[in-house]
Amino acid sequence: MDLQQTIQQLINxxxxxxxxxxxALGYTMVYGVLRFINFAHSDVLMLGAFAALFLAxxxxxxxxxxxxxxxxxxxxxxxxxxxxxxxxIEFLAYRPLRKRPKLTVLITAIGVSLFIEFxxxxxxxxxxxxxxxxxxxxxKQFHFGNLVIGSTDILVPLVTLLLLGVMWVIVQKTRVGTAxxxxxxxxxxxxxxxxxxxxxxxxxxGLGSALAAIAGILYSMKAPGIExxxxxxxxxxxxxxxxxxxxGNLPGAVIGGLLIGLLETFAGxxxxxxxxRDAIAFGILILILLFKPAGLLGRxxxxxx
Amino acid sequence: MKIRTxxxxxxxxxxxxxxxxxxxxxxxxxxxxGEFASLTGKEATFGTSSHEGxxxxxxxxxxxxGVLGKQLELLTEDNQSKAGESTNAVNKLISKDGVVAILGExxxxxxxxxxxxxxxxxxxxISPASTNPSVTEVGDFIFRACFTDPFQGAALANFxxxxxxxxQVAMLTDVKSDYSKGLAKFFKEKFLAxxxxxxxxxxxxxxxxxxxxxxxxxxxxxxxxxxxxxxxTDVALIARQAKDLGLNVPLFGGDGWESNVLLDIGKExxxxxxxxxxCAADQGTPKMTAFVESYKKRFNGKTPDAMAVLGxxxxxxxxxxxxxxxxxxxxxxxxxIAATKDFEGVSGKFSLNENRDAxxxxxxxxxxxxxxxxxxxxxx
Numbered sequence: 312m313d314l315q316q317t318i319q320q321l322i323n324x325x326x327x328x329x330x331x332x333x334x335a336l337g338y339t340m341v342y343g344v345l346r347f348i349n350f351a352h353s354d355v356l357m358l359g360a361f362a363a364l365f366l367a368x369x370x371x372x373x374x375x376x377x378x379x380x381x382x383x384x385x386x387x388x389x390x391x392x393x394x395x396x397x398x399x400i401e402f403l404a405y406r407p408l409r410k411r412p413k414l415t416v417l418i419t420a421i422g423v424s425l426f427i428e429f430x431x432x433x434x435x436x437x438x439x440x441x442x443x444x445x446x447x448x449x450x451k452q453f454h455f456g457n458l459v460i461g462s463t464d465i466l467v468p469l470v471t472l473l474l475l476g477v478m479w480v481i482v483q484k485t486r487v488g489t490a491x492x493x494x495x496x497x498x499x500x501x502x503x504x505x506x507x508x509x510x511x512x513x514x515x516x517g518l519g520s521a522l523a524a525i526a527g528i529l530y531s532m533k534a535p536g537i538e539x540x541x542x543x544x545x546x547x548x549x550x551x552x553x554x555x556x557x558x559g560n561l562p563g564a565v566i567g568g569l570l571i572g573l574l575e576t577f578a579g580x581x582x583x584x585x586x587x588r589d590a591i592a593f594g595i596l597i598l599i600l601l602f603k604p605a606g607l608l609g610r611x612x613x614x615x616x
Numbered sequence: 617m618k619i620r621t622x623x624x625x626x627x628x629x630x631x632x633x634x635x636x637x638x639x640x641x642x643x644x645x646x647x648x649x650g651e652f653a654s655l656t657g658k659e660a661t662f663g664t665s666s667h668e669g670x671x672x673x674x675x676x677x678x679x680x681x682g683v684l685g686k687q688l689e690l691l692t693e694d695n696q697s698k699a700g701e702s703t704n705a706v707n708k709l710i711s712k713d714g715v716v717a718i719l720g721e722x723x724x725x726x727x728x729x730x731x732x733x734x735x736x737x738x739x740x741x742i743s744p745a746s747t748n749p750s751v752t753e754v755g756d757f758i759f760r761a762c763f764t765d766p767f768q769g770a771a772l773a774n775f776x777x778x779x780x781x782x783x784q785v786a787m788l789t790d791v792k793s794d795y796s797k798g799l800a801k802f803f804k805e806k807f808l809a810x811x812x813x814x815x816x817x818x819x820x821x822x823x824x825x826x827x828x829x830x831x832x833x834x835x836x837x838x839x840x841x842x843x844x845x846x847x848x849t850d851v852a853l854i855a856r857q858a859k860d861l862g863l864n865v866p867l868f869g870g871d872g873w874e875s876n877v878l879l880d881i882g883k884e885x886x887x888x889x890x891x892x893x894x895c896a897a898d899q900g901t902p903k904m905t906a907f908v909e910s911y912k913k914r915f916n917g918k919t920p921d922a923m924a925v926l927g928x929x930x931x932x933x934x935x936x937x938x939x940x941x942x943x944x945x946x947x948x949x950x951x952x953i954a955a956t957k958d959f960e961g962v963s964g965k966f967s968l969n970e971n972r973d974a975x976x977x978x979x980x981x982x983x984x985x986x987x988x989x990x991x992x993x994x995x996x
Contacts, residue, residue, distance in 0.1 A: 316836045319861075323828040432656055432696075439656035439696070441849040443880040452860055459862050534825030534853050536881045538658075544823065579820075579829025586791040586819035 315457050320576050326464035326533065328572020329471040333526040334549030335556065335564035336471075336478060337519035343559040344495045344515045347413050350420040351400055352523050353546020354427040355393050357539060359524025360444065360531040361437055362389035367445040382447040386528055390521035397520025398513045406509070431539035444535035447528070467529050474522060475565050481518070482561065491515055495559075548575070551596045557609025566607060571595065646689040647682075647944055649674070649934065650709030652720040652730060657697025658823060659847060661875045662722040662923050666744050667692060669927025670719055672914055677931070683938045691715060695726060706730040710737050716944040717741070719930050722923055724748030724795045731758045738946035740953055742934055744926035745894065747871065748798040752972045757946070759953050759972045761930040761961070762894055763996070765795070768870050769802025771978055771994045772843070772892055777810040779980075779992075780866060780890075782840035784815050788830055788854065790846045792822040799845035799870050815839050820854075822847060827854045828861060835863040842867045848875040852882035859885040866890060874922050879986055886983045894922040895963040896979050896990035907962040922963070929961035 334356060341349045366385045374381035404423050408416050432439040451462045482488040490511045493501040502508045530545060531537050548571050556567025571592055578584045578591050599606060651670055654663030674690045682688060691713050693705035702721060709715045710733065718734050718741040721727045727746035734741035735755035743751055743760040747768055752758045776782050785807065790796035804814060815837040818830040831854070834842060842858070844851055844867050851873050858867065866889055873891040897908050897919050907928065911920040933956060938944060941952035957967045966976035980992045 313836070316832060319832045319836075320829060323826075323832060326828075327826050434656075438660075439658075440660040441658075441877055441881065443877075443883075450860075452862065454862065459860065461860050530825070535856065536825070536849055536853055538849075540658075540823075541825070544825070576826075576829040579827075580818075580833040582817055582833070585830055586821065589821070 316580070319458055320580050321573070322458070322460055322464055324573035324576035325569065326461075326467055326572075327576055328569035329468040329565075330526060330530050330533065330568075331545060331549045331552045331572050332565040332568025333467075333471045333474065333522060333529065334545055335553040335568045336475065336561060337522040337526070338550055338553040339556070339558055339561060339564040340478065340522070341515060341519045342553070344491055344512060345405075345416075346495075347416045348420065348550065349405075349516075349519070350417075350546075351404075351423040351427060352519065353542035353549070354424050354431075355397055355400075355520045355523040355542075356527035356530070356546065357431070357537070357542035358396055358427070359389050359393045359527035360537045360541065361431070362392045362524065363447070363528045363531065364442065364444060364537065367447065371445075377446055377449050379448065385447060386525055389528060390524045393524035393527075394517035394521040397516040397523070400520075401513060401516040406512075428539055428543075437539055439539060441536045441538045444531040444537050446535070447532060463529070463532050467533070470525065470529060471565065471568075474525065475561060478518075478522075478561055487511065487514060548572075548592055551592050555595055555599045555606055557606025560606065560608045563606055563608035570607075645686055647684070647686045647938070648689050648691055648713060648715045649931075650706070650713065650715030650718045650720075651690055651692045652695055652702055652705040652709065652718065652726075653692065654697040654721065654723060654726070655692070655694040657695075658849060659697045659723055661848070661877050662745075663694075663697070665875075665921050665923035666720070666722050666927030666930075668915055668918075669911070669920065669924035669929075670744070670931045671927075672911060672924075673928045673931035673935070675914075676910075677935050683935050684942065684944070688935070695721070697723070697726075699725065699729070702726040702729040703733055706733045706741075710734070710739055715739070716946070717934055717938075717949060719744065719927075719934065721746065722926075723793075724751055724798065725793060727751045728754070728794065731755070734758065738950075740934075740937075740946060740950045742930045742953065744930040745871070745923055746795075748794050749971075749973075750794070750798075756954070756972065757950050759933075759968060761926055761933055761966075761974050762963075763976055763978055764973050765798045765870075766802045767996060768892055768978060769799050769804075770806040772799075772803050772868065772870060773806035773810055773812070774994075775890070775892070775980060776807060776841060776843065776868065777812055780841050780868070782866075783812045784838065784840045785812055785843055786816045786818075786834040786837055786839035786841075787814055787843045788818050788820060788827075788834065788846070790822045790850060791819040793847065795870075795872060796822075796845045796847075799872075800843070803843060803845065820846075820850065822850055824850065825853060827857050831858050831861050831863055834858075835861055839865060841865050844869045845872065847872040848878040849881070852878050852880075852886065855882045855889060856885040871922060874981075874988075876921070879983070879988075884986065887985065889983050890980060890991075891983075892978050892980050892994075894976075894978060895925050896981055896988065897921070898988075899979060899990045899993070901964070903960065903962050925961075925963045929959075929963050932961065933959055 370381045431437045453460045490506045552567035552571045556563030653667045695701035722745045724746040727743040731754035735757045747765045789800040868890040871893040874893045937952040941948045966974040977995045
C-alpha cells in the first residue's frame with residue numbers, strides 16, 4: 312500500500328467512521344440515562360432514511376431540487392418524525408417495564424427492533440425491495456492528483472462534530488442536561504428532588520432518535536440504496552463503537568466510531584482480509600471487553616452521560 | 617445400531633410417503649405444483665419476476681385446458697431471501713400441501729437448500745435460474761432450465777479478453793453468495809487460461825453499503841476492467857462508488873445484475889458496463905416478442921426480465937414433461953423431464969444434458985443511456 316492509497320483509505324475510513332460515530336452517539340446517550348441498549352435505535356435510523364425518501368419530493372416541490380435549505384428542511388422534519396417515533400417506542404414498550412430487571416427491557420428492545428423491521432418489510436408499508444434514495448444535495452468530487460474527496464465525505468464528519476458539540480452542550484450546560492445526569496445517577500433520588508423523570512427519559516429518547524434519523528439520512532446519501540434492514544449492519548458496528556469508546560461517554564462514542572470505521576476500511580482494501588471485516592469489528596469488541604471493560608474513554612465510575 | 621440408523625429414515629420416509637398418497641387422493645381434480653421464491657427481502661425483484669413468469673405460464677396452461685385433463689394449481693411460498701427458510705417452505709409444500717413437483721428458486725444458495733428435501737421425497741424440482749453447478753449435483757430429481765456457471769464464467773472470460781480487450785482485470789466477489797463465488801471461480805480458470813492476469817481479488821459481504829475500501833485498492837492496481845459477479849443491489853452501489861472514486865473502467869458481471877433496480881439505484885453510473893444473462897427482451901426472436909406482449913398485458917405494462925422468462929420456461933417444461941409422462945408420479949415425471957430434448961422455450965431452444973442442466977445460449981447486454989441493450993448471443 313503506497314502513501315496515496317493510504318491517504319485515500321484514511322479519507323474513506325473517516326467518512327464511514329463518522330457515520331458510525333453519529334449512530335453510536337444515540338446508543339450511548341440512551342444507555343447513559345437508562346442503562347440499557349436500545350436495539351431499536353438502528354431501525355429508527357432506517358425510518359429516518361425512509362422519512363427523508365417520502366419528504367424529498369414534497370420539499371423539492373416547495374424549494375426546488377437539491378437546495379441546501381431544502382436538505383436542511385428534510386433533515387429537520389425527518390429528525391422530528393423520528394424523535395416522535397422514539398418517544399412513542401419508549402412510552403409503549405419500555406416505560407411499562409421500567410421497574411423490571413434490565414434483562415427484560417433488553418429483550419423487549421430486540422423485540423421492538425424485529426417488529427419494526429418486519430412490519431416495514433410488509434408490502435403495505437415499505438416493501439422489502441431496495442429503493443433508490445434521492446439526491447438531497449448536489450454532489451461534487453474534489454480531485455487532488457489521484458486522491459478523491461467527495462462532498463459527502465466532508466459533510467458527514469462536520470455534521471458529526473457539530474452534533475457531538477450540541478449534545479455536549481445540552482448534557483453539560485443546560486437544565487435539562489443536568490436533569491438527565493441526575494436521572495442517570497439515581498432515578499429515585501432525582502424524582503424526589505422534583506426532576507420529572509418520565510419527561511427527561513422521553514426527551515433523551517427523542518434526542519437519540521433524532522440523531523439516528525440524521526445518521527440514517529447521511530448514510531443513505533453515501534450509499535443511496537435503502538431497504539428496511541439497512542440499519543442492522545451499521546447499527547451493530549455503532550453498538551460495538553459505543554462499547555469500545557466507553558458506553559455512556561459521548562466523545563468515546565465518536566472515537567470508537569472512527570476507530571471501527573478506519574479499521575474496517577483498511578481491512579476492506581487488503582486482499583484476503585476484506586471478507587473479515589465483521590470479524591475484525593467483533594475482535595476489537597472482545598479485546599476491549601477483556602482488557603479495558605469500561606471502554607477506551609470510560610472510567611469505572613457510576614456517573615456517566 | 618446399524619439397523620436402527622437405517623430403520624429410522626426408512627420409517628420416516630414411509631410415513632411421509634403415506635402422507636403424500638393421502639394428500640394426493642384428497643387433492644381432487646387439480647394437480648398441485650409447488651413454488652418457492654424470494655418474494656420479499658434482498659433479492660425480491662428476482663423472486664417476483666420468476667414468480668410472475670411462472671404464474672403466467674400456469675394460467676396459460678390452464679386456459680388451454682390444463683394437463684392430463686386437470687387444471688394446475690400453483691402453491692407459492694415466500695422464503696424472504698433468507699438462508700434456512702427454503703427448507704421449511706419446501707417441506708411444507710411437500711408434506712402438508714402434497715405437491716407433485718417444485719419450481720424454484722432463482723438464487724443458487726436457496727435452491728441448494730431445498731434440493732435435498734425434494735430428492736429425499738422423490739419430488740422433481742426444476743430451478744428456473746440457479747446457475748451454480750452444485751444445485752443439480754444433489755441428485756437425479758433436481759433439474760434446471762438455465763445454463764450453468766462454468767459456461768457463463770467461461771463466456772465472461774472470453775468476453776473480457778475478446779470484446780473488452782482487457783487482460784488486466786480486478787475481481788470483486790460477494791463471499792456470502794455461492795453464486796458469486798462459483799462464477800468467480802469459473803471466470804478465473806478460463807481468464808487465466810486465456811492469458812489474462814487478475815491484478816487484485818477482493819471480497820465484500822452481500823448487503824454491504826460501503827465499497828470504497830475495496831474500490832480504492834482496485835483503482836490503485838490499474839485494471840482495464842473490473843469483474844463483479846454479484847447481485848444488482850450491491851452492484852449498483854459499487855458502480856456509483858467506483859464512479860465517485862474516479863475508477864473509470866468498464867465493470868462487468870453475470871445474470872445477477874439483471875433487474876431494473878440496478879438502473880434505479882445505479883443511475884448514470886451504470887452506463888458503459890456489461891453483463892451476461894439468459895435472454896433479452898429486445899433480442900427479437902418471435903417467441904420472445906410474443907411473450908413480452910402477453911407479459912405486459914398481464915402485469916400492467918411491465919417489461920419482463922430474464923428471470924420472468926425462465927420462470928415461464930421452467931413451468932412450461934414441467935407441464936410438457938407431465939404430458940409426456942402421462943402421470944404425476946415422482947420417478948416417472950423425473951424420467952420425462954430428464955428426457956427433454958430440443959424444448960422450445962421463450963429463452964431459446966434447449967435440451968437437458970446428463971447432468972440435468974439446460975444447454976443453451978447466453979446473451980450479453982450493455983447498459984447505455986440508462987437502458988439495457990442486447991449486444992450479442994454466445995452459443996454453447
